[in-house]
Amino acid sequence: MVTGAGGALGQDLVARLAAPDVPPTDSVRAQPRATLDVTDADAVRAAVHAWAAAPGEGPAVLINASAYTAVDRAETDEDAAAAAWAVNAEAPGLLAAACAEVGAAMVHVSTDYVLGPLPGGERRPLEPDDPVAPTGVYARSKLAGEERVRAARPGAHHVVRSAWLYGATGQNFVRTMARLARERDTLDVVDDQHGSPTWTADLADGLVALARSSAPAGTRHAAGGGATTWCGFARAVFAEMGADPERVRPCDTASFPRPAPRPAWSVLSDASWRAAGLAPLPAWRDALRTAVARHPDLLLG
Template sequence: MKVLITGATGQLGQELQRNAPPGCELLAVDSRTLDISQPDAVRHTVAAFRPTLIVNAAAYTAVDKAESEPERAFAVNAQGPGYLADVAARAGARLIHVSTDFVFDGRQSSPYQPDDQPNPLGVYGASKWEGEKRINQITGGQALILRTAWVYSAFGANFVKTMLRLMRERDNLGVVADQIGTPTWARTLAEAVWAAAARPELRGTYHWTDAGAASWYDFAVAIQEEARALGLLDRAAAVRPIRTADYPTPARRPAYSVLDKSTTWHALALSPQHWRDGLRHMLKSLVREQT
């Protein structure tokens, strides 16, 4: 395969490069080398490299900032995927696009199926949902859209690394306990993308996260427990549960955004990993980097 990866410096982009299958020729680009919201640049890059697969891991992910920058969010999350879908269709390349649980409003109490109707609460989710619609319209449903949630990794800024920093700096902290989802290690997400890449017959919308469910509070408690066991934290901070209403943000977030992955696990022949196992492995990688 010749694979064009966008969002190369992001959490998923870096894990995709680290876990690429043997014999795969990669061109990994970030927003500095390819702004996917610029159609001429997209056409030029694809024409020059001639990929057989495009993996779109690029996204505008600043959920709260998107509320004040809707034009930029839609440019990257909606128009950009549309441009990639158009050039992929013209070049005969396959497109795998990564989307989000934020396309749902979080009002149901059972895991969301891939064919459940999206109803985003904010600009970020709306822009990602618009990107999905454009891809399906342009490709006639031939692209693969993979929704995920609560992604973290050893790279860049994310909830895990923020919690580790705050737990070193503070004696106590409050973490939202009434938003439920599934923490997902970027490495297992990358493995799912590559497994999907090996199955060209897969098309349509699928869900992928690690297994299980948690609140942000549960996630924070687990981060501290696992980090202390590994020696990444030398003391315990008091972590207390708070309500979403106690921590107002510009963007509304779904109260429940667990995704149903059963069809994806079957289609990719991958065994699910519980989110806490993924967290433990990721924290061990941080330990290795420090030694």
């Protein structure tokens, strides 16, 4: 079962699970928000029990791709903050408890935002056991969601932190940069935040591989290979459009204040992913090329 199936990642998960090369024993039950509000405790229990009772082969795995992702709105609007807490903190606990009742495993998606800076300002790819230090409503709600999943489904959960997602649908950084490339001569983009852009189709492949694997329960990191800055990412989008990347000018975070603080260092190590016997996600630059080849409308903004 995929919850949040209407989101960028959710849609790719459903597409992956419905692909022709998927074993015939696998079947996917897609639950977009319209059919399952993950904050509705009764609805969650009913949906998970109905799914588990349906005849199917193989182990049942629930992949939670639902989230409240408007990170800046959650800082400035009380209702948004409450929604972020309900969807990102409480709902994962409800889903995990329902999975425990029916014996299903759970894959839960989290974020680099939960991680804090390394001691002494060190800069190396971040591991799952590096210090957490969420700043902001969204980040705190996501960390609480992780904790509730671990507590409610010990031994049969996978918490997967990813970063800098963009998908074929919805608004995302690639579309925004493509639009701005058409609207402006030059563009200032922050160059002091480092991370790994991740195409949702690649993350979906990885999550499905994890769900099918016999990897032990735990918390792992999975993001596009390599690292860049938002400025580097924007320049790559310009390059894919055939526009001059130098039109993107580096600036620092201080000159582009946002309500929710962003981590300066979000580069995620793939060591935990490899240790589980899983193939690392493709390099972020190759993934962007593949994504725009497959979805040329991404570059229309």
